[in-house]
Amino acid sequence: MVKVLDSKMKLVKHLAVVLSVIFGVGSQALANAPAQQESATAVHDAEQNESQESQVEAGATSESGKTNAGDILKRDAIKSGWYLWDPYQYVETGAGVSRLTGMDVQLTTYYANSIGLNVDLEEVSWKQHLDDIKTGKRDIVAGAAEVAERKEWGLYSQTYRTEENVAFILRHKSQDLPFKTPQEMLEMIKKKKLKVGVIDGYHYASNEVMNFINDASNASQIIKSKTDFDNFQMLIHRKVDIYLVDRVVGATLAWRTKNLNNVEERRLNMSYPLYFIFSKKTIPTSVVDMYNNSIKQAKENGEYGKIVSQYLFPVLLLQTLDSRWFFILEVMGIIAFAISGLVIAFEEKANFFGTLVMTALPSVGGGIMRDVIAQRTPLGIVKSPSYLFIVVAVVVVAFVIMNIYKLFFSSAKVHASKQKLNEIGNNIIQVCDAIGLGAFTVVGVTVAVIVKADPLWFWGPLLAAVTGVGGGFARDLLRSYEKRSCLTGEFYAEIALIWGLIFAIIMQTQTEEVNTENIIYAVVFAAAGAAITRIVSFFFKIPGIPFTFMFNKKKVATSKK
Structure with missing residues (x-):
């Protein structure tokens, strides 16, 4: 009965957005992936769930018949805390407003709300937070490892996610620190008297590492901080040699501080x-x-996967898209789209401003249309105008080259050279165009993830197609060109739709084990798939899918006698 009421409430909330109601039916099924836990975790969860059968008997019930934890505690909120642990716990600032957010913040709140409780969150260091749980000053802490001594004063929930600890070092010291295991790392720390940055009171996933940290004789080499941000800054400023951190947190810090390289x-x-x-x-x-029951239900009904995708995917995707190799792919696509505009401007004898417009629309116009549809502020082109600078540079270089060439050679030679250039360079341009389409397909789906467009399997492909072909379509509208290739010609827009859908589905199945490596694989797979599909369709002259291909009939000629 509760599940029925919940589903009705969700339906009412979505009535204001008609598309979300129509297409939202299958989103949870796509996002729901089965949980896989290690045997030790399963044993722990079984121990924690032994008393679940007596839950209703021990608790009070509300008028609706649902057990309410607030009635048991005689209060409507539990006390917790947070410290800077991006993307799990952090302050987000937008439009002059700051708010506490993050995956763990959202999960803690969701689980508590589902049993009738609110959560009071106050900024506090990790070590102090644990001390407050021990003394009863606070009620709950998220993101804690299983440690025997903590069981003396704390009750553990069932596991709700996993964490991987990694070591970060400065790239230029890579050859000097060739360790690959915790044991090799500790030997190198002892031998070279290296300094290690850690979070005060944090328990890392290696007993050997923890023994080294807790050994008083190593105190001079262990630098304890309150936040991972402090540790990362010490690494960058060479105050520590190694920094131990959650893998996702470390990658996020490297990205936000522009230190990925x-x-x-x-x-x-x-x-x-x-x-x-x-x-x-x-x-x-x-x-x-x-x-615990709320944790279990959230994984079963897809809410856990939705929260993971909302808070982890944007950060991990943007880290990948900000990398050098992906930027090169985007630049190749931008240049290819700009050159296609240059050719049209040259044929139509456009002036300098007209040429800028003809080149800018296919290059960045799709991204502008996408951001307007997604209500993304500020627009990507305004926030990062580097792509527009590339377009202007292409136009200026082409302007100088064409005018110098015309100054020294006759019109006939210019025309002949143009034809020869078209023959030689067309294939290269098409390959770059295909690479750009692959990159723009990924960017379109990423924007859908960032703005939390739901369902992703619908909005992801749509924004991918708009990003890839929207600018070219706008250019053709501007020049009143009757034959618009993206609508009536080659197999192009369909590629962005197909691979955008594939990429969106892959992302929705990654909610159980999210890490940077899997995101990179997904990005490469989708971008390469779209690019290869485009190259094959171009060289084999594959047309777009005709709307009436199933209904073509031979026309019978008739004549009057």
């Missing part, structure tokens, strides 16, 4: 499940059981 990640095979810890002094086991 200055640091290097070392994977050490250090991973473990994470839990919520409740204070034994303030939270009874019946409430923990209710919280």
Whole structure:
């Protein structure tokens, strides 16, 4: 009965957005991936769930018949805390407004709300947060590892996500620090007297590493900080040699501080499940059981996957898209689209301003249309005008070259050279165009993820197609060109739609184990797939899918006698 009421409430909330209602039916099924846990985690969860059967008997019930944790605790909120742990816990600023957000913040709040509780969050260091759970000053902490001594004062939930610890070093020291395992890292730290940055009170996924950190004789080499940001800054400023951190957090810091090319990640095979810890002094086991049930239901109904995609995917995707190799792909596409506009401007004898417009529209016009549709502010081209600068540079270079060439050679030679250039360069331009289409397809889906467009399997392909072909379509409209290739000609827009859909589905199936590596593989697969499909369709002259291909009939000629 509760599930029926929940589904009706969700339907009412989505009535204001008709497309979301129409296409939202299948989004949860796509986002829901089965949880896979290690045997040790399963044993722990079984122990935590032993008392779930007595949950209703131990708790109070609301008028609707649903057990309400607030009635058990005699209050409507539980106390928690947060420290800067981007993208799990951080402050987001937009339009002059700051708000606390992040995946763990959202999950903690969602699980609590589902059992009738609010969450009061106050900024506090990790070590102090644990001390507050021990004394009963706070009720719950997220992102905690399973440690025997913590069980003396805390009640563990079932696991809700996993974490991988990695080591970050400066890239220029890569050859001097060739460790690949925790043991090799510790030996190198001891031998070279290296300094290591860690979070005060944090438990890392290696007993050997923890023994080294807790050994008083190593105190001079262990630099303890309150936040990962502090540790990362010390690494950049060479105050520590190695920085231990959650893999996603480290990559996020490197991206936000624009240091992706200055640091290097070392994977050490250090991973473990994470839990919520409740204070034994303030939270009874019946409430923990209710919280566990909420964790389980969130994975079953797809809400967990939705929260993961909303808070982790934008950060990890943008990290990949900001990398040098992806920027090169985008530049190749921008130049190819700009050259196609140049050819049209040359044929129509456009002036300098007209040429700028003809080249800019296919290059950046699709992105502008996409951002307007997605209500993204500020527009991508305004926030990062580098692509527009590339278009202007292409026009200026072409202007100078063409005028110098015409100055020294006759019109006949210019015409002959133009034909020869078209024959030689057309294939190269088409390959660059295909690469650009692949990159723009990924960018379109990424924007859909960033603006939390739901369902992703619908909006992702749509924004991918708009990004890839919207600018060319706008250019053809501007010049009143009757034959618009993206609508009536070659197999082009369909490529962005198809591979945008594939990429969106891949992203929705990555909610159980999210990491930078998997995101990069997905981006490469989608971009390469779209580019190869375009190249094949061009060289084999594959036409677009005709709307009436199933209904073509031979025309019978008739004549009057």
